[in-house]
Amino acid sequence: MPEGLIVKALSGYYYVQDAEVGSLVQCRGRGIFxxxxESPLVGDRVVYSNTENGEGTVEEILPRQSELIRPQIANADLAVLVFSVVRPELSFVLLDKFLVHTEHARMNALLVFTKMDRIPEGAEGESIRQTVEAARLLYSSIGYQVVLTSAHEGEGLEQLRSALAGHINMLAGQSGxxxxxxxxxxxxxxxxxTNEISVKLGRGKHTTRHVELVAIPGGGYMADTPGFxxxxxxxxxxxxxxxxFREFRELPSSCKFRGCTHxxxxxxxxxxAKERGEIAESRYNNYVSFMTEWKEIKRRY
Structure with a gap:
């Protein structure tokens, strides 16, 4: 039986991309699932059979390399975390929060800063550029690839395509x-x-309503992920x-007390390490903030 990749799940149907024949087959799942x-997910590699009406049936889900619950997607191996440099402004807190969840899912992360062409002139623009450069240097030093882009000007797009090739990429970030x-x-x-930022609210509206994998020219798939x-x-x-926190990872074994909260x-x-300047102040402060948030959640429940 042929094999394929589920690129979309909608209204009880699974749309399977068969790489050999290059076609998209609309399938139902077997009742046994x-x-x-069990439930087939977008990103699953599956075995399917063809039915008489030109559709198909998902017969078997092949072993998964990874599985995310929120959003529901299988076999994604690279999280593309998108942050704009203006409207909304770059937030180190939110960036680190996304990275914690990405690391917990055991996925690598690619950081993409957008709207570089919208940085204004003058003192305000210079301040934004300094913040962006500081972020690029910081996260590159930790081991993350950072790409600066402008969708309208084409800046950074070839570098981005190269980084995405060969991966099932999960696209995530704030609205707008x-x-x-x-x-x-x-x-x-x-x-x-697309949906521009609301001037009144200062935020965008979600325009993506379901998870779908889209083939990228040059190789790989992109999943635009609602929720998150x-x-x-x-x-x-x-x-x-x-x-x-990658830079913390090897250090706790050297702490005096087991279960050290740092x-x-x-x-x-x-x-x-923080005192020696080996851990950035912003990263450590965000860690402490996240620990406080965690304790408050545990206290409530």
């Missing part, structure tokens, strides 16, 4: 940062619906939050 409590504009620039002719606006730490523990304990390797 429901009995087992230009995700749809970026995908439209990467994939000419796609024309995803509510990022909390309720499902994480103290050790998991600290391990999601906030006040004596002989804490993370605090010592």
């Amino acid at each position: 429901k009995k087992r409590g 940062v230009g995700k749809s504009s970026l995908v439209n620039a990467l994939i000419p002719g796609l024309k995803l619906e 606006s509510q990022l909390d730490f309720g499902e994480l523990g103290i050790d998991e939050i600290s391990s999601c 906030t006040h304990e004596p002989h804490c390797a993370v605090l010592q």
